[in-house]
Amino acid sequence: MYVAVKGGERAIENAHRLLAHERRGDRDVAEVTLPQITEQLGLAVDRVMSEGSLYDRELAALAIKQARGDMIEAIFLVRAFRATLPRLGATEPVDTGNMRLRRRISSTFKDIPGGQILGPTFDYTHRLLDPDLAEGFVPQQPATSQAASAPTPRVTDILGRDGLIEPSPRADADKPVGDLTREPLSFPADRDLRLQNLARADEGFLLAMGYSTQRGYGRNHPFAGEIRFGEVEVEFFAEDVGFAVPLGSLELTECQMVNQFKGSATEAPCFTRGYGLAFGQSERKTMSMALVDRSLRARELGEEVLAPAQDEEFVMSHSDNVQATGFVEHLKLPHYVDFQSELGLLRKLRKDFAEADDNPHRMREAAE
Amino acid sequence: MNAPVYNFAYLDEQTKRMIRRAILKAIAIPGYQVPFASREMPMPYGWGTGGVQVTASILGPDDVLKVIDQGSDDTTNAISIRKFFGKTAGVATTASTTEATVIQTRHRIPEAPLHAGQVLVYQVPIPEPLRFLEPRETETRRMHALGEYGLMHVKLYEDIARFGHIATSYAYPVKVNARYVMDPSPTPKFDNPKMDNCAALQLFGAGREKRIYAIPPYTEVVSLDFEDHPFTRYRFDAPCALCGAEDAYLDEIVTDDAGSRMFVCSDTDYCEARQAAGHRGRESAAPHKERAYD
Numbered sequence: 001m002y003v004a005v006k007g008g009e010r011a012i013e014n015a016h017r018l019l020a021h022e023r024r025g026d027r028d029v030a031e032v033t034l035p036q037i038t039e040q041l042g043l044a045v046d047r048v049m050s051e052g053s054l055y056d057r058e059l060a061a062l063a064i065k066q067a068r069g070d071m072i073e074a075i076f077l078v079r080a081f082r083a084t085l086p087r088l089g090a091t092e093p094v095d096t097g098n099m100r101l102r103r104r105i106s107s108t109f110k111d112i113p114g115g116q117i118l119g120p121t122f123d124y125t126h127r128l129l130d131p132d133l134a135e136g137f138v139p140q141q142p143a144t145s146q147a148a149s150a151p152t153p154r155v156t157d158i159l160g161r162d163g164l165i166e167p168s169p170r171a172d173a174d175k176p177v178g179d180l181t182r183e184p185l186s187f188p189a190d191r192d193l194r195l196q197n198l199a200r201a202d203e204g205f206l207l208a209m210g211y212s213t214q215r216g217y218g219r220n221h222p223f224a225g226e227i228r229f230g231e232v233e234v235e236f237f238a239e240d241v242g243f244a245v246p247l248g249s250l251e252l253t254e255c256q257m258v259n260q261f262k263g264s265a266t267e268a269p270c271f272t273r274g275y276g277l278a279f280g281q282s283e284r285k286t287m288s289m290a291l292v293d294r295s296l297r298a299r300e301l302g303e304e305v306l307a308p309a310q311d312e313e314f315v316m317s318h319s320d321n322v323q324a325t326g327f328v329e330h331l332k333l334p335h336y337v338d339f340q341s342e343l344g345l346l347r348k349l350r351k352d353f354a355e356a357d358d359n360p361h362r363m364r365e366a367a368e
Numbered sequence: 369m370n371a372p373v374y375n376f377a378y379l380d381e382q383t384k385r386m387i388r389r390a391i392l393k394a395i396a397i398p399g400y401q402v403p404f405a406s407r408e409m410p411m412p413y414g415w416g417t418g419g420v421q422v423t424a425s426i427l428g429p430d431d432v433l434k435v436i437d438q439g440s441d442d443t444t445n446a447i448s449i450r451k452f453f454g455k456t457a458g459v460a461t462t463a464s465t466t467e468a469t470v471i472q473t474r475h476r477i478p479e480a481p482l483h484a485g486q487v488l489v490y491q492v493p494i495p496e497p498l499r500f501l502e503p504r505e506t507e508t509r510r511m512h513a514l515g516e517y518g519l520m521h522v523k524l525y526e527d528i529a530r531f532g533h534i535a536t537s538y539a540y541p542v543k544v545n546a547r548y549v550m551d552p553s554p555t556p557k558f559d560n561p562k563m564d565n566c567a568a569l570q571l572f573g574a575g576r577e578k579r580i581y582a583i584p585p586y587t588e589v590v591s592l593d594f595e596d597h598p599f600t601r602y603r604f605d606a607p608c609a610l611c612g613a614e615d616a617y618l619d620e621i622v623t624d625d626a627g628s629r630m631f632v633c634s635d636t637d638y639c640e641a642r643q644a645a646g647h648r649g650r651e652s653a654a655p656h657k658e659r660a661y662d
Contacts, residue, residue: 008442008443008444008447009442009447011444012444012447012448076408076412079408080408080409080410082408083407083408083409084374084375084378084379084380084407086380086382181405181407181408182405183405184403184404184405184406184578185578186403186505187505187506188506313504313505313506317505322408322412322413323413323576325412325413326412326413326414326415326417326576327413327414327493327576328414329412329414330412330413330414330415330493333414333415333437333445333474334437334438334443334444334445335438335475335554336438336619336620337438337439337475337476337538337554337555337556337617337619337634338475338537338538338539338554338556340556340604340617340618340619340620340634341537341538341556341557341558341602342537342538343620344537344602344603344604345535345537345602348533349531349535352531352532
């Protein structure tokens with residue numbers, strides 16, 4: 001009905017009132033609390049923080065609650081809040097080599113210094129619905145042992161010592177870190193901006209893009225060199241005191257993919273890197289990100305750019321789910337002015353067509 | 369919890385300054401798309417975030433704001449944006465085209481002529497007029513730099529070859545100040561001539577695509593065409609059923625399921641002002657107006 005579009009002030013108010021009612025659901029059922037979300041839906045919180053680009057578990061939980069569990073809507077809420085926050089500066093680079101590990105695996109070596117640590121993982125669980133979990137389930141206390149004191153160097157650093165993998169590119173310490181939320185993106189984009197874009201990118205989009213490289217669209221022979229998840233310290237260089245002061249700690253997941261590289265006329269064959277990093281425990285995201293990061297390095301490594309996942313303009317322009325959902329869903333907005341023009345045009349074209357049927361030479365004349 | 373606090377007109381002053389710099393550059397190079405660091409706004413991309421950021425950056429406490437969508441002040445998204453600025457900036461709002469100092473619009477240019485000192489802010493979905501001919505930004509920027517618009521003329525020519533006339537009815541490309549080809553946003557081509565030599569400043573904001581462009585007052589804006597196939601406006605050939613206007617763009621309203629329809633002004637302010645001045649069409653009231661109830 002036309003009412004839906006014109007004169008909708010009261011309609012909007014009532015719709016939002018109804019939304020709030022639906023969000024609450026059956027009022028006889030206890031309301032979900034923010035601690036319940038941060039504690040029991042922790043991976044959802046991790047995803048909202050990563051793609052929302054804001055490390056705040058409580059706000060992420062609020063966003064999830066407000067969005068009724070719609071993850072992209074929750075990410076959007078966090079992003080819109082983040083956009084209004086002032087920038088004080090950039091922290092020192094976090095040292096993931098010194099991460100307090102909760103999980104660390106490598107698929108390239110059977111044993112690594114510091115050992116493989118499975119940690120909390122869905123891997124090797126049988127995906128059978130568990131009715132015991134429905135209510136009142138009290139899990140066992142986790143097994144504990146003495147923490148190992150051995151260092152846990154990154155697997156890529158071990159390979160790097162023999163020159164078997166390209167060195168990790170060194171950032172210019174004097175050059176400010178790129179930030180695509182403060183400077184509009186232009187192409188070709190440097191790797192810092194590409195990684196920022198991928199870190200904010202939609203997990204599903206990255207998964208599909210990464211998957212496509214495995215299926216032959218821009219194949220780059222990956223191995224999961226290492227995936228680690230744990231806590232790192234964040235430090236900020238304070239000008240006033242002249243040294244870096246700790247700000248707190250973050251939970252991060254890091255994935256380093258090791259990929260084949262045939263070498264070129266000037267460079268010996270060696271392994272190349274693909275890198276993924278995200279807030280919280282986000283393995284699917286970081287693995288996909290590492291695959292896509294590596295495939296986007298095609299230009300830099302002199303590889304032929306043929307597949308979508310190698311095309312930075314394609315990947316970076318379509319990876320952001322807040323942008324994508326906004327534009328797709330804007331089709332819900334009225335377009336009747338344009339549509340009216342198209343109707344007019346279509347009616348004219350159909351009239352011309354009918355007339356041309358009567359006089360087959362007319363269209364050709366117009367073209368000449 | 370860190371309870372959020374927001375600035376006048378939502379955006380922080382640093383962001384507004386950044387956007388105003390982009391606007392100044394856009395005014396200095398009419399029709400050129402200036403990249404800017406578009407922010408996430410509290411409404412979705414594609415729903416007017418570019419226009420909202422431009423409006424937020426230029427709005428002062430004394431401004432009078434009008435927001436229209438499809439020519440109308442009371443379409444849902446226009447209401448939503450007007451309420452947003454009413455709430456975050458507390459500025460006066462109006463439905464009157466002449467009283468407004470800033471008019472944010474989606475898909476239309478008001479029928480009443482704009483006057484000096486006014487700013488018309490367009491919401492733009494795809495700022496690049498060459499996008500559907502060339503998907504790559506790196507390519508299209510190069511084409512603009514070189515003034516290489518042959519591809520666009522070929523497209524228009526192909527329309528003529530196939531259909532006998534140019535088959536673009538909205539977002540019809542224009543050339544600004546004899547230099548840049550520009551997308552007027554998805555306004556019907558009926559509105560194109562209003563952009564030419566306009567007394568008001570015209571600003572275009574594309575939030576998702578992170579571009580701002582402008583037409584300064586009294587700038588030449590020419591709709592692309594050929595000498596033997598000149599640009600023509602399209603308008604359904606009927607007077608407005610409510611106010612009898614012969615020169616306004618019309619909405620087609622389907623009134624039943626038996627093919628009946630009526631044509632009324634898309635610009636509701638224009639139509640209502642004409643009705644108030646005693647002009648009448650053949651119908652007395654708009655169908656399906658929101659029912660008043662308590």
